[in-house]
Amino acid sequence: MKRTISILSVILSLMIGLASSQSPNEFKVMDPIGRNVVQFRTKAPLEDIVGTTSQITGQFHVNPTDLKASGTLGQFEVDLSSLKTGITLRDTHMREQYLHTERYPKATFTIKSIKKASANKLPPSKPVTVKAEGTFELHGVKKDILVDAQVTYLPESQETMGKLPGNLIRLSSQFDVRLADYGIERPQMVLLKVGEVSHVTLDAFASDASPEKAAMWMEQMKKMMGGS
Numbered sequence: 001m002k003r004t005i006s007i008l009s010v011i012l013s014l015m016i017g018l019a020s021s022q023s024p025n026e027f028k029v030m031d032p033i034g035r036n037v038v039q040f041r042t043k044a045p046l047e048d049i050v051g052t053t054s055q056i057t058g059q060f061h062v063n064p065t066d067l068k069a070s071g072t073l074g075q076f077e078v079d080l081s082s083l084k085t086g087i088t089l090r091d092t093h094m095r096e097q098y099l100h101t102e103r104y105p106k107a108t109f110t111i112k113s114i115k116k117a118s119a120n121k122l123p124p125s126k127p128v129t130v131k132a133e134g135t136f137e138l139h140g141v142k143k144d145i146l147v148d149a150q151v152t153y154l155p156e157s158q159e160t161m162g163k164l165p166g167n168l169i170r171l172s173s174q175f176d177v178r179l180a181d182y183g184i185e186r187p188q189m190v191l192l193k194v195g196e197v198s199h200v201t202l203d204a205f206a207s208d209a210s211p212e213k214a215a216m217w218m219e220q221m222k223k224m225m226g227g228s
Helices: 002-022 088-099 211-224
Strands: 025-029 037-043 046-055 056-062 073-077 106-117 128-138 140-153 169-179 197-207
Touching: 046 088, 056 197
Parallel strands: none
Antiparallel strands: 025 056, 025 197, 037 046, 037 197, 056 073, 073 106, 106 128, 128 140, 140 169, 169 197
16 A cells, blocks of 8 residues: 555656646746847938837746747837937937827737747757747737747856846847838938838846845845945
């Protein structure tokens, strides 16, 4: 009887471990120091404009051992009101006349699935190229799009702790957004200065650290940087 119970316990432990290994992990985009970067770049005959912000939040679920698993999903939000182009007056015009950030303060990308991947697993510290299917929302308009991205899994180490606590995933992506598709009109007087297509670049890190661990890490970083 004891032997039977022991065998059942082992089987149960193996089943729990297998289920755990197949479950997607939650990674949160957390950047208290402002090192994540999102850029919106437009090219026009008279001027190239680059808007930059580090105000990106989000979370996604992914299993590093099974990248295309059905549980892979997530959402990222960018605070458009925080975009800076280097000229304060231009920033104001961009927010008030084109993006209308008082009404539409966020740009959002929701990942639905991974359609293609150069590898089904995320090997440590090696980028994997993926094609993600999702919904991009801008200016109150939603469009289903396919986005190419590079995903790099970075297991926690002394080196990664200098960036963020926990296991990390670095996500890098570039894609184009046609402004007219999202109801963003360019006044006739600025057609030579504002391009019709915005090239979006994203470079962000996400961590699977618990809130408690993240808070402890932040306190340590403040002390190292001389903060209170």
